[in-house]
Amino acid sequence: MGSQEPHKQGGFRSFFRRLTTSQEELEADELQQDLDRHGATPIVSCAGRRRFCVTGTLRTVTLRPRGGAPALEAELYDGSDVVELIWLGRRKIAGIEPGRMVLAEGLVSVQDGRKVMFNPRYELRPAGGA
Numbered sequence: 001m002g003s004q005e006p007h008k009q010g011g012f013r014s015f016f017r018r019l020t021t022s023q024e025e026l027e028a029d030e031l032q033q034d035l036d037r038h039g040a041t042p043i044v045s046c047a048g049r050r051r052f053c054v055t056g057t058l059r060t061v062t063l064r065p066r067g068g069a070p071a072l073e074a075e076l077y078d079g080s081d082v083v084e085l086i087w088l089g090r091r092k093i094a095g096i097e098p099g100r101m102v103l104a105e106g107l108v109s110v111q112d113g114r115k116v117m118f119n120p121r122y123e124l125r126p127a128g129g130a
Contacts, residue, residue, distance in 0.1 A: 055078060058098055060074065101126065
């Protein structure tokens with residue numbers, strides 16, 4: 001019976017953690033675990049005009065003109081930070097929609113205090129990070 005006690009404690013601890021942790025914190029933890037699976041860099045660590053591979057969930061997708069040309073902008077969140085993915089000259093990309101898991105690769109720079117990646121290579125991921 002003594003060998004079962006730690007297991008029960010761990011189960012209760014996990015149960016109570018899920019009850020007291022916000023849904024946003026649980027999603028952030030899940031997204032952080034996804035980074036290792038895909039060999040991606042946490043967005044919080046991306047800086048300095050270098051190429052990075054990042055993965056996460058698209059929070060917003062917006063059509064916003066830049067210099068008179070269309071630009072599709074999507075905010076990618078990985079649980080640590082956000083990066084703005086911007087496809088110049090595009091009005092719509094099939095599958096690029098809020099809630100979608102995406103793996104993106106490109107040059108990260110900072111504009112107006114925000115991390116941005118222009119015309120990234122991307123891969124749509126199935127829900128659940130598989």
